Amino acid sequence: MNRVLVITGWGVASPVGIGAEDFAAAVRDRRGGVGDVRDLFDGQLPDRPAAALAAFRARDHLGRKGTGSLDRGTALALVAAGHALADAELVLDSDRAQATGVVLGTTAGSVQSVAEYDRDTLVQDKPYLVEPMLFPTTVMNCAAGRTAIRHGLKGVNATVAGGQLALVQVLRYTRNALTRGHAETVLAGAFEELSPHRAWQHRVAGTDGDAVGEGAGVFVVELPATAQDAGRVPRAAVLAVETAVGDDAGSALARCLARALEDAGVAPERVTLVATGERGEAGVDAAERTGIAAVLGDVPLLAVKDLVGGCDAAAGAFQLAALLARYRDGHRGVTVLTSVTAEGTAGVAVLSDVTSEGTAGVAVLTDDVTGWSDVD
Amino acid sequence: MDRRVVVTGLGPVSSIGVGVEAFGAALRAGRSGVAPITSFDTTGFPHVVAGEVPDFEPAEHLRVLDPARWGRSSLFAASAARLAVEDAKVDPDLLARSRSGSVVGTTSGESRVVQALSGQWVADGFTAWSPEEVGKLPASRLALAVNRELGLTGEAMTLSTACAATNYAIGYAYDLVAGGDADFVVAAGADSTVRWAHAGFYRLGALAEHASAPFDRDRTGVITAEGGCALFLESYDSAVARGAFVYAEVMGYGLTCDANHPVAPDPEGIARCIRRAHESAGIVPSDVDYICAHGTGTQANDLAEAQAVLEVFGPQPPPMSSIKSMLGHTMGAASGFGAIAAILGLTEGFLPPTINHRTPDPALAGIDPVPNESRPARLDVVQNNGFAFGGNNAITIFGRVG
Numbered sequence: 001m002n003r004v005l006v007i008t009g010w011g012v013a014s015p016v017g018i019g020a021e022d023f024a025a026a027v028r029d030r031r032g033g034v035g036d037v038r039d040l041f042d043g044q045l046p047d048r049p050a051a052a053l054a055a056f057r058a059r060d061h062l063g064r065k066g067t068g069s070l071d072r073g074t075a076l077a078l079v080a081a082g083h084a085l086a087d088a089e090l091v092l093d094s095d096r097a098q099a100t101g102v103v104l105g106t107t108a109g110s111v112q113s114v115a116e117y118d119r120d121t122l123v124q125d126k127p128y129l130v131e132p133m134l135f136p137t138t139v140m141n142c143a144a145g146r147t148a149i150r151h152g153l154k155g156v157n158a159t160v161a162g163g164q165l166a167l168v169q170v171l172r173y174t175r176n177a178l179t180r181g182h183a184e185t186v187l188a189g190a191f192e193e194l195s196p197h198r199a200w201q202h203r204v205a206g207t208d209g210d211a212v213g214e215g216a217g218v219f220v221v222e223l224p225a226t227a228q229d230a231g232r233v234p235r236a237a238v239l240a241v242e243t244a245v246g247d248d249a250g251s252a253l254a255r256c257l258a259r260a261l262e263d264a265g266v267a268p269e270r271v272t273l274v275a276t277g278e279r280g281e282a283g284v285d286a287a288e289r290t291g292i293a294a295v296l297g298d299v300p301l302l303a304v305k306d307l308v309g310g311c312d313a314a315a316g317a318f319q320l321a322a323l324l325a326r327y328r329d330g331h332r333g334v335t336v337l338t339s340v341t342a343e344g345t346a347g348v349a350v351l352s353d354v355t356s357e358g359t360a361g362v363a364v365l366t367d368d369v370t371g372w373s374d375v376d
Numbered sequence: 377m378d379r380r381v382v383v384t385g386l387g388p389v390s391s392i393g394v395g396v397e398a399f400g401a402a403l404r405a406g407r408s409g410v411a412p413i414t415s416f417d418t419t420g421f422p423h424v425v426a427g428e429v430p431d432f433e434p435a436e437h438l439r440v441l442d443p444a445r446w447g448r449s450s451l452f453a454a455s456a457a458r459l460a461v462e463d464a465k466v467d468p469d470l471l472a473r474s475r476s477g478s479v480v481g482t483t484s485g486e487s488r489v490v491q492a493l494s495g496q497w498v499a500d501g502f503t504a505w506s507p508e509e510v511g512k513l514p515a516s517r518l519a520l521a522v523n524r525e526l527g528l529t530g531e532a533m534t535l536s537t538a539c540a541a542t543n544y545a546i547g548y549a550y551d552l553v554a555g556g557d558a559d560f561v562v563a564a565g566a567d568s569t570v571r572w573a574h575a576g577f578y579r580l581g582a583l584a585e586h587a588s589a590p591f592d593r594d595r596t597g598v599i600t601a602e603g604g605c606a607l608f609l610e611s612y613d614s615a616v617a618r619g620a621f622v623y624a625e626v627m628g629y630g631l632t633c634d635a636n637h638p639v640a641p642d643p644e645g646i647a648r649c650i651r652r653a654h655e656s657a658g659i660v661p662s663d664v665d666y667i668c669a670h671g672t673g674t675q676a677n678d679l680a681e682a683q684a685v686l687e688v689f690g691p692q693p694p695p696m697s698s699i700k701s702m703l704g705h706t707m708g709a710a711s712g713f714g715a716i717a718a719i720l721g722l723t724e725g726f727l728p729p730t731i732n733h734r735t736p737d738p739a740l741a742g743i744d745p746v747p748n749e750s751r752p753a754r755l756d757v758v759q760n761n762g763f764a765f766g767g768n769n770a771i772t773i774f775g776r777v778g
Binding site: 044046097098101102106107108109111114115117118119120121122123125126127128129130131132135136138139140141142144145146148149151152153154155156157158159160161162163165166169172173176179180182196197200201203204205206243244245246343345 | 419420421422477482483484485486487490491493494495497498502505506507510511513514515516517518520523524528529530531532533534535536537538544548551552554555570571572573574575576577578579580631632633634635636637638639645648764765766767768
C-alpha cells in the first residue's frame with residue numbers, strides 16, 4: 001500500500017468561511033452561504049441567488065502588492081493555499097522548496113478575464129491595445145504559477161483542467177508526482193471564481209436551479225513517510241483515487257467506485273459517509289445516487305453543495321474539505337468522495353482517518369508511530 | 377520495477393503538414409507554415425500573420441466524433457490522436473478493451489469557443505449564448521474527445537500548464553505506462569489561434585511581424601500558431617509482442633518551477649529542469665545529441681534558454697534548433713510538436729533546422745541553432761524543452777531503442 005497519501009493541512013476560501021476552522025463550523029452547523037448577490041458585479045449576474053464570497057477583496061488577505069492584476073479565481077486559490085500552508089505548519093528551506101509542488105484544478109481558467117480581454121480587441125479603436133499586465137490572467141496556469149511565486153515553491157507545478165472532476169484528477173496527478181519521485185510535498189487543490197460569465201454559463205446550461213457557488217480549497221498532500229519524518233500529523237489518508245469514462249454517469253461511477261474500493265482494500269460495508277458532487281445537470285444527480293447505491297447500498301450522504309453552491313472545479317475541493325471537517329469533529333472510518341458529469345465521466349476518492357497506531361482503513365502507514373502519537 | 381516505455385505512433389496536425397510523412401518532409405525541407413491570418417478580422421492589427429491550419433477538416437480524420445459537437449481544440453486533439461493510433465497500427469478493439477487513456481496538454485483549451493461566446497456577449501449580451509456552445513467550453517473535453525474518438529475508458533486528463541503542457545502530458549503518460557497503471561496512453565496537445573492571444577503577445581512586445589527567428593541576433597518574438605499533436609505510448613514488451621515499429625524510448629522527464637516571475641523565463645529554473653530530466657533519464661549531458669529548443673524567438677526566452685544550456689552542457693552543447701521558426705508558436709501543443717520533431721530526427725537521421733536565421737547573436741555564442749537547413753546526423757538521445765508562463769518548465773528525453 002505504498003500509494004496511500006496523507007493530508008497534513010488544508011485551507012479553503014469558501015462562501016461559508018475562510019480557513020479550516022470556519023468551514024468546519026459551517027459544515028457542523030449546516031450554515032449555508034447562498035444569498036442575494038444582485039449587488040455584485042455591477043448587476044450583471046443573472047437574477048438568481050448564488051453562494052459568493054460577497055465581501056472578498058484580495059488585498060485584505062494578500063496585501064496590496066501585486067494583487068491588482070490578479071483574477072478572482074487566482075486570488076481565492078492564493079488565500080486557500082496560504083491557509084493550507086499555515087495549517088500544516090510547513091517550513092520550507094531551499095531543498096524543501098525545490099521538492100514542493102503545486103497542482104491545481106480548474107474548468108477553463110478565468111473565462112471572465114479571457115472574455116474581457118477579447119472584448120477589448122473588439123470594441124477599442126486599436127484592437128491590440130489590451131492590458132499587458134493582465135495577459136497572464138487569461139492563461140489557465142495563472143493560479144498555480146502565482147501560488148509558487150508567492151510561497152517560493154520550486155517543484156512540480158501543474159494545472160489540471162478537470163471541471164467537475166478536477167479535484168479527483170488533481171489527486172491522481174499528485175499521487176503520481178509523489179510516488180514517482182517528482183515531488184515530496186504537493187499543495188493540491190482546485191478553484192473556481194464567480195463572475196457574470198460563469199453564472200450565465202450555468203443559467204444557459206440550466207444548472208442554476210441550484211445556486212452557483214465559488215471558492216478554492218487547497219490541501220497539503222504527502223507520502224506518509226515524508227509527513228512522519230517532518231513531524232506533521234495526518235488529518236486523513238487518501239487510500240485510492242480513480243476516474244473512468246463510460247457510456248453514462250451512473251455506470252461509470254459504479255465501475256469507478258468498485259475499482260477504488262478494491263484498490264483501497266476496503267469492503268463496501270466499511271464506508272461510513274459519501275460526500276456527493278451534486279452536479280445539477282439533468283439526470284446526473286440521480287445517476288450519482290444510483291451509482292453509489294449499486295456499490296455501497298444505503299449509506300449516509302453529505303451534500304456540501306447545499307452550503308457552498310455549485311462550484312464546478314472547486315466542488316470536489318469542498319467535498320474533500322467537508323470530509324476533513326467531519327474528521328476534525330471526530331468522525332472515524334472510511335469515507336468516499338464522488339464526482340460525475342453528464343458526459344459520462346466519473347471520479348472517486350476513498351479516504352480514511354489515521355489512527356494513533358498509524359493505520360488508515362486496512363493500510364498500515366508506518367511501523368513507528370512515535371511521530372503521530374498525538375493523533376487521537 | 378518500471379516497464380520500459382516506447383513511442384510507436386505519431387500524429388501531427390500542423391500548418392506545415394498533417395500526418396507523420398508530410399510533417400517530417402516539411403521539417404527536413406525547412407518549410408514555413410506562417411501565412412496571413414484567416415480565422416479573424418485583422419483590421420487594425422499591426423501584425424497579421426500566424427501559423428494557422430486553415431484547411432483543417434476534422435471529418436477527414438475522425439470516425440466517431442461528430443465535429444459539430446466539439447470545439448476546434450478538441451477536434452485537433454482527437455484528429456491527432458486518431459492519426460497516431462493509425463500510425464501505430466494498433467488494433468482498435470485491443471485498444472478499447474485495454475487499460476488505456478489519454479493525457480492532453482493545452483494553453484487555452486477551447487479558446488475559439490470562448491472567442492465566439494465573447495463576441496456574442498459583446499454584441500447581444502449573455503442571453504445570446506446557446507447551451508450547445510457553452511457546453512463545449514470546459515478544457516477537460518480535449519482529453520475526453522480523444523477517449524471518445526478511440527473508445528478509451530481509462531484516464532482522460534487535460535493538463536493546462538500553458539506552453540509546456542504537452543511535455544507535462546508526455547511525462548504523466550510515461551509514468552502511467554512505466555508504473556503499470558495503463559497499457560496504452562495517447563499523449564497529445566492542442567491549441568487554436570485566437571484574436572486575444574495575438575493581441576496579448578503584441579502588447580507584451582513579444583510578437584514578430586513577419587517571421588519568427590529564434591536565436592537570431594535580431595529576433596523579435598513569436599508568431600502565434602495552432603494545431604494538434606499526439607504520441608502513442610505503450611510498454612516496450614507490448615510493442616515487441618505486436619510487432620510494432622518503435623520510434624523511440626521515453627527515457628524520462630523533469631519538471632521545475634521558477635517561482636520567480638509570471639512571464640519572464642529564469643535560467644536557474646531551466647537549468648534545474650534540464651538536470652532533473654537527465655537524472656530521470658539516467659543520462660549525463662554528453663549523452664544528448666540534439667536539443668529541440670523551446671526557442672520562442674523572443675529576446676528573453678532564447679537568452680535564458682541558451683544560458684541554462686551552456687551552464688549544464690558547458691561551452692559546446694549539442695545542436696539546438698527551434699521548430700517554432702517553421703510552425704510558429706503552437707502554445708500548449710508546442711512541446712508535443714517538439715517531441716515529434718526530435719523523435720523523427722532520431723529515427724530518420726537529421727537535425728531539424730531553425731529557419732529565418734540571418735545573423736548569429738554574439739550573446740548566444742556556443743549555440744548551434746542548425747541555421748536554415750536541416751543536416752544529416754545520427755541521434756541516439758534527444759532532449760525536448762518546453763517552458764511556460766508561470767515559470768513552468770518541462771523537459772522530456774527520448775532515446776534510440778537498441
